[in-house]
Amino acid sequence: MLRKFDYSWHLFKRSLWLILPIIGIGMAESRLGNQRCNNIIISIDGDSGMHFLDKTDIQMLLTENGSDPLLGSRLRDVHLSDLENRVRKNKLVKKCQVFRDLKGNVVVEVEQEKPLARWINTSQNGEWRNTSGYYINDEGVFFPLSDSYSARTLLVSGPFFINSKQLKSKKGLMLMDLIRFLNTDEFWKAQIAEMFVDKDGEVQLMTLLGDQRIELGMPEDFVPKFDKLRIFYDKVLSKDWSRYSKISVKFQDQIVCE
Known part of the structure; x- marks a missing residue:
């Protein structure tokens, strides 16, 4: 009988180790839910070097331009997933995570889109239409330009980019x-400095130093072409950057200059 009592007592103590933390978490969640939002802490990734959005922009997205203020709201009434969706609606935002901390703050972590290139729309005669265009990210997805910041990146143009699905x-x-x-x-x-791609996908590149036009051809097996070009730059062009205005490496085993 004593052994049965000891067993029950040990089982009860072990159960307490499981139950007490659950009760504690529940009480903490209840207290946190009754807290009011003290502050909105916004963090925007700084390593990318992009400044498309600032904290004011994010706060306006979170609060629907101020119509749905967060400060002073009970945290239990703040729907974090809704806030994340509001921020993600902006096409300059790649990722967003919103959570609450134990001090009653709403914490917002934002990752901006990072452009690999900027598509510049051009007219039929090749003139830039500076009011239109898009950035292109690493996944080949177009996203809009920013009114407040212009990223320094590769410029691309040509009819191939008119249909974004081509990428x-x-x-x-x-x-x-x-x-x-x-x-x-x-x-x-x-x-x-710039890449032009025709409707068939053939590539021409424009350089900064020397202002040459490089005919690359189709964008396949391009690394050996650039290796040969680099040797040509070091041995020939470095002596006279203006010697040629056009360089063709369309064909794998030759360089044609004009």
């Missing part, structure tokens, strides 16, 4: 690989 095609995926390469190679990132 999901086989040619478009190869083109995105090329754009990523131009963003990660330090030499070519500094040298290539």
Whole structure:
């Protein structure tokens, strides 16, 4: 009988170890729910170097331009998923997470979109239409320009970009690989200012130093072409940057200059 009592007592004590934390969490949640929002803490990723949005922009998104204020609201009445959806509606926002802390603050963490390139709409004669265009992110998705900040990035133009769905095609995926390469190679990132892509997907590149037009052809097997170009730059063009205005590497085994 004593053993049965001891067993029951040990079982009861073990149960307490499970029940007490649950009760404590429930009480903490209840107190937190009754708290009122003391502050809105907004964090925007700073490592990207992008400044499309500031804290005021995010606060206006959270509060529906001030029509639904958060400060002073009971935290139990604040629907975090709704706040996240409000912020994500802005196409300059890539990710958003909203949560509450133990001090009664609503914490908002925002990651902005990061452009790999900027598409500039052009007229039939090639003139830029500066009032229109989009950024292109790493996934080949277009997102709008910002009224407050212009990112320094590769400029792209040409009829291939008119239909954004083209970037999901086989040619478009190869083109995105090329754009990523131009963003990660330090030499070519500094040298290539603009990319023109015709309706068939053939690529021409415009340089900063020397103002050359490089005919690359289709954006496939492009790394060997750039390796040959780099040798050509070091041995020939570095002696006279204005010597040629047009360089063609459309064909894998030759460089044609004019």
